[in-house]
Amino acid sequence: MKKFGLLLLVIIASIIPMTACGRRNSYSTNIDVTMVDYQYEPNEIDIPAGQQITLNLTNNGAVHHEFVIMKLGTTVGESFGDEDEENIYWEQEVEPGERMTVSFTAPTEPGVYQFVCGIEGHYTAGMHGIIRVVAP
Numbered sequence: 001m002k003k004f005g006l007l008l009l010v011i012i013a014s015i016i017p018m019t020a021c022g023r024r025n026s027y028s029t030n031i032d033v034t035m036v037d038y039q040y041e042p043n044e045i046d047i048p049a050g051q052q053i054t055l056n057l058t059n060n061g062a063v064h065h066e067f068v069i070m071k072l073g074t075t076v077g078e079s080f081g082d083e084d085e086e087n088i089y090w091e092q093e094v095e096p097g098e099r100m101t102v103s104f105t106a107p108t109e110p111g112v113y114q115f116v117c118g119i120e121g122h123y124t125a126g127m128h129g130i131i132r133v134v135a136p
Contacts, residue, residue: 030056031053034060035059035094035127038122043129049134049135053104055092057100064096065127066117069115071088074114080117080122089107109133112131
């Protein structure tokens with residue numbers, strides 16, 4: 001019985017490292033995002049680079065919101081303004097009470113991208129987050 005227990009322990013110990021080596025990170029391409037006044041849930045998202053991403057956006061807030069992804073290496077300063085428009089990678093507007101499904105192609109360059117609400121005052125109220133684009 002002791003030999004069987006030892007053999008079983010050796011087998012388990014040898015299988016664990018093999019399963020860890022074969023595991024690849026998988027990131028969702030279908031993301032649910034809820035907007036309320038004035039935050040996103042979730043406010044951190046991981047997506048695979050270059051893939052088609054589906055966003056299920058729900059505005060449970062009382063006011064109009066936007067989901068704006070900034071280009072890599074750019075961030076909004078103290079508030080979102082006209083100077084930030086040229087740094088937009090992708091954006092979508094969502095009316096109060098509205099639920100919509102939209103798609104975009106994730107950037108091909110891995111990195112951290114900021115997303116914000118471009119409505120005046122919403123960014124400064126805390127409506128922003130990050131998207132981590134990761135190599136597939």
